[in-house]
Amino acid sequence: MTIGWLDLAAGASGDMLLGALVDAGVPLDVPAEAVAALPVEPVRLVAEQVTRHGLGATRVHVHAPPADTHRTWSDVRALLTGSALPSPVRDGALAVFERLAVAEGRVHRVRPDEVHFHEVGALDALADVVGVVACLEYLELDRLTASPVALGSGSARGAHGVVPIPGPAVLELLAGVPVHAGAVPAEMCTPTGAALLAARVDEWTTLPALRVERVGTGAGGRDPAELPNVVRLVLGDPAGAAPPGPVVLETNVDDLDPRLWPAVLDALFAAGASDAWLTPILMKKGRPAHTLSALCRPDAVPAVQAAVFATTSTIGLRTVAVGKVELDRTHAAVDVLGGRVGVKVATSAGRVVNVSVEHDDVAALAGDRDLPVKEVLRAATAAAAAAHPVGPPPEEPPSDEPPPLWG
Template sequence: MTIGWLDLAAGASGDMLLGALVDAGVPVDVLAAPVAALPVEPVTLTTEAATRHGLGATRVHVHAPPSDVHRTWADVRALLTDAALAPAVREGALAVFERLAVAEGRVHRVPAEEVHFHEVGALDALADVLGVVAGFAHLGLDRLTASPVALGSGSARGAHGVVPIPGPAVLELLRGAPVVAGPVPAETCTPTGAALLAVLVQEWTTLPAMRVQRVGSGAGGRDPEQLPNVVRLVLGEPADQPGDGLLLETNVDDLDPRLWPGVLAELLAAGASDAWLTPILMKKGRPAHTLSVLCRPGALVAVQEVVVATTSTIGMRVQPVQKVALDRTQAQVEVLGGQVGVKVARSAGRVVNVSVEFEDVAALAQQLQLPVKEVLRAATAAAERAHPVTPAD
């Protein structure tokens, strides 16, 4: 079992993540191959050694010809769908660009399909996203974790005028993730970097217990005086037993039931892998709920603090558990003229489960003014056609 941890104390951008992957041992050809498969102007990647505050790092340069093309999300989706890409790379890149489009749409108050902005159409952004997704697919990590993200502070001039830092799209993309301003009074996390993190990172935590095998440092273009401008990627094996996690449980009989949805949301934001309620009957016939929370050891303290702060518990049980998780990828299907996210689960390379994102279904139903059950039926059928379950041999 191999896990990874990203040190994002200096923020994140596409080129910094590319550099960290190369510095950790991923061949640059692995990153460049999917970029070369796109039917666009020639884009190449080169690397150079760099230092930031005396620390050695790798910097990756994306060389793209000048272009005034401002592609929409639909244009990018067509490019990625038609290109000869590995399924995991295509699905990962589609998920990243969809996040970018949806975030920009919310910021500018327009539908994602109508968003026209440089970041999504830029050739270097396409190279960043495809290269980073391909690099992590090459590593085949069982889990990718990351520290809180430094976003920067101040303001900058963009295509629409002066914008605050952190940028509105960056904040939208990193909803639910732990972020800080950091010491650098400038943009330290780009929208592309934020979208990649939002899709790829599975847990936000300090450095987890692990046996370190490799470390890669990717340098950004600037060299601020406040700190080394690098993203560090730490790879290794978990120090605890493979698959180990923790189960926290507590019985609560005196909390207003209307508070429970907020409790569960805060637990997930604090790093819990899952959280749920079970109705129970306690002694003397008192109705109550058992709150159950799954988390990794590195998230235990944060999860316990949320349980204590948001419920009326006076104690909880903690026990080790093992978890078996199938490989999962994200995709999209077209449904009634809209897009719905799909989660595809595989076992030993076979597709065994396909499910649609219910929130996408509900949003599309509201947009089309149709019953949710009709859109759900159509989305499920489209997902099953696009990703048929593979029979066992």
């Protein structure tokens, strides 16, 4: 399983994303062949090694013949649909341009099909989108994550005149995404870059826990003084990350008939709780109450929460992630008074440290033999201790420190 994380502290553009993917190990032939499948004039991709603030990076240049064609969303859709692109790349590129058309339509208050792409309809933008989608399909990532996006500030001149930064289309495309102005008073995220991010990123987060395998750094054309103008792509395996630990759900209840508590605990265990318990407390105004606690795995939290709300009168829960140390355990059985009783054996570093008998088995055997439970328990405990003796504590290593002169 491989996941990717995009560092977007310097924003994003199509060529920066393409450069990061190529720098991370995607062969240049992958985007080049995808671009060549478009029914347009010949377009050539060239990778160049550059530096930004001393940081090595790959910049991918798109060499296309000059053209003043202003394509509509319908034109671009027909172009991609009629191309020889593989289905995943074609459909991925269509999804990116559809987002662009919808965003531009909202900004200019027209229907998406009436949107005229200017900068983003040019050959270099088409090559960026198709190339980035082809590279992502080549990597077959299980998940693509990204940092908040730096958008820039100020103003810029576009096809319609002077526009504020962040651009209106960029803000439309990244609605619901964490963004910030960033350090550079200029455009840091282009509409093409924003559309690619909106269509392909699965989660917006800081660097997730992973074992880093590769890092790709893609450069933009500018080299501002404030920071390196690059996108970094970090690829790694999340298997090296520690799995999430157990969770304790807690709530204070002061208005539940105490006869209901045994059924509540049974319902929590049935929902997947590893343990559940009650703690008597005194609440405000001197009211007696109980704290209900349930320990469960992260995947069991929704079911246990539902069980708490269904079986108690509470209207809220506290959720606390906790650590847990657990001994290795095995199950066995011992013969006692003509019957069998289950035994749990706990070990640490291969040494038996705890032995306990299953009380339900003890009680059932006591009923079968018409004996007091305490007598069967005493016999079963003795048999379990004999069958699984607790090992001696590990020897302390000899100390080189001299003995104290007092004590």
